[in-house]
Amino acid sequence: MLRFLADENFSNQIIRGILRRNPDVDIVRVQDVGLIEADDPTVLEWAAQHQRVVLTHDVATMTNFAYARIEADRGMPGLFEVSRRVPIRLAIEEILLIAECSLEGEWEGQVRFLPLR
Numbered sequence: 323m324l325r326f327l328a329d330e331n332f333s334n335q336i337i338r339g340i341l342r343r344n345p346d347v348d349i350v351r352v353q354d355v356g357l358i359e360a361d362d363p364t365v366l367e368w369a370a371q372h373q374r375v376v377l378t379h380d381v382a383t384m385t386n387f388a389y390a391r392i393e394a395d396r397g398m399p400g401l402f403e404v405s406r407r408v409p410i411r412l413a414i415e416e417i418l419l420i421a422e423c424s425l426e427g428e429w430e431g432q433v434r435f436l437p438l439r
Contacts, residue, residue, distance in 0.1 A: 324421050327369045329378035339414040347421050362387040370397035375429055377402050385433050392431050400429025404436045412437055
């Protein structure tokens with residue numbers, strides 16, 4: 323099963339919903355690992371070192387730094403940009419689907435947007 327890192331501004335309602343539905347999903351928040359107020363490159367570096375796919379709502383900057391890591395051929399286990407306009411229930415369903423059905427390394431070097439299309 324994939325391991326996730328939720329960005330600092332990621333919805334706690336979504337995280338709680340995921341864990342309520344499947345407590346085995348391995349998801350930690352930036353706040354849980356000592357990265358409060360860390361900049362995006364630092365968050366992405368930590369995620370790469372710990373092989374965690376990043377969940378974020380920050381399309382303004384996080385995705386640009388993720389693309390820069392990919393172009394520089396630096397490790398990037400994957401990033402999912404979850405629109406704030408996506409209903410919470412749909413976001414929970416999609417993240418659970420990704421967590422339960424993905425192979426390890428499947429999202430390496432990819433930036434994806436939820437909902438999946």
